[in-house]
Amino acid sequence: MTTSTLEPAAAPVRRNGERAVPAPIPMSRILRVELRKMFDTRSGLWLMASIGIVAVLATTAVIIFAPDDALDYETFASAIGFPMAVILPLVAILSVTGEWSQRSGLTTFTLVPHRGRVIAAKATCAVGIGVVSMLLAAAVGAVGNIVGTAVTGVDTTWNVGLEEFALIILANVLGLLVGFMLGVLTRSSAAAIVAYFVYSLLLPTASSALASSQQWWRDNGAWLDFNYASSGLFNEHMTSEQWAQLATSGLIWLVIPLAIGLRLVLRSEVK
């Protein structure tokens, strides 16, 4: 055992003012630490585990309850996709807001006094987890599709193409980023979660109510309604107009508030 030979600073002449300046903290290390922090609490671990658990539960439910003629890969994919759209934004929200709600930011931002790097690492980890979760969900759905059709004796149908699947991943990542944005903007777990549900459940209803009474909104709402514009990603194909609508509404609902939130995070006092 070499208990302290790796530790140069343990030498007796430690504080004579001539110590070597330590190397800067590399981004890869911040990424690894932030990823670890998403899993190292009981709540964090269960949140991550719930991604797998929900995928399995949804798949089982489809096998049990779906009519035989609907038993294809798309059914499995959408059954798993819906709960993912709720869990993934939560992962993103809590990774940010925990630093303030739990006040661990006092240590985090002291050990790494460049908040932008920490926030960038959190965003990268959250998106990474989002993509991996979707791949996992796809795999669970595939197993469900094989098992389910084998059990019921219908033909196994693979009716989700690669492009379609990529669009679904993008849709979920965008939802996750909306969560991340709300976390950065509010810096409070409760406020961000409430805001996310208002955004994802209440706003679409309000928007469609508006569309039914307002001709202008019915014609042009897609340019401004990010929920509506991203829902296009769940269809098999996106027109260039739909991409443009996704970009303009995304600028309003994601990019601008995220920029404001980042500015607040970088300047605000950590107490």
Add this chain to the structure above:
Amino acid sequence: MITIESLTKSYGGFTAVDDITFTARSGRVTGFLGPNGAGKSTTMRVMVGLTSPTSGSITIAGRRFAELPNPGREVGVLLDASAQHAGRTGREILTIAQRTMGIPAERVEQMLHRVSLTDAEADRRVRHYSLGMRQRLGIATALIGDPEVLVLDEPANGLDPAGIRWMRDLLRGFADEGGTVLLSSHLLHEIETVADDIVVIGHGRIVAHGTKTELLAGAGTLARSTDSSTLARAMTAAGLESRVGTDGVLRTDAQPDRVGEIALAAGIALTELRLADGAGLEEIFLELTAESQRDHLSEGEAA
């Protein structure tokens, strides 16, 4: 070495820290003393980049905190022992710090041992920790990078008497090895027992600043007598300033032998005559901070 130069921090119309300048030198423990709300924590938050100053600057060994390439290796910080994710274990919190700093993993075990947290305690989640255990964990986090500078905000809070003694010895040893220690407290006794230099802050301003010896010397003489008011008049007649406290004790900046002569000449029997050391620092502290002490502050005086 920590250098604080003309630091000011205001929030709207309220000035939490008002143009303070002082230096915490290496090889010494600097006590940052002041009543609650005096501006100690704000100053320390500015020091480590968590709060931006309105004006002025703080440098650590000549560099701003944000310029340090790996701050945990150079400055150990404990601002609030309770500010940790309650769902993490103590060992996990140390591991995060160890990984962030990029130091060997065995430092975690070494630090747990150093602050006397047992294996069972280290595996418990922080929400189940007592304040004393959190302080120990916070000290371990501050020390894990083997820094040259320690910045500790009220580190003795929640520690039992043995823990306070342990903390005192630890800080003394750290400074004796050449390290810089800046610790704050609102309790005079804590500062008095460990600090070499003392900075007293009240209402955001530095009200006294010097070595402990200097501040003690400034305490003057304490005289107890059968007739303090007559003694005070005799002192005035001799051209010396003095004041009689509510406890009937006379205090003056004159030397004890001079007070003794005056009392003898005035025919007053002294029952106690000594340098106002020890408890004297408390007098200074209370006196110096009286204006800013909430207990003594009425609205009229605030203006």
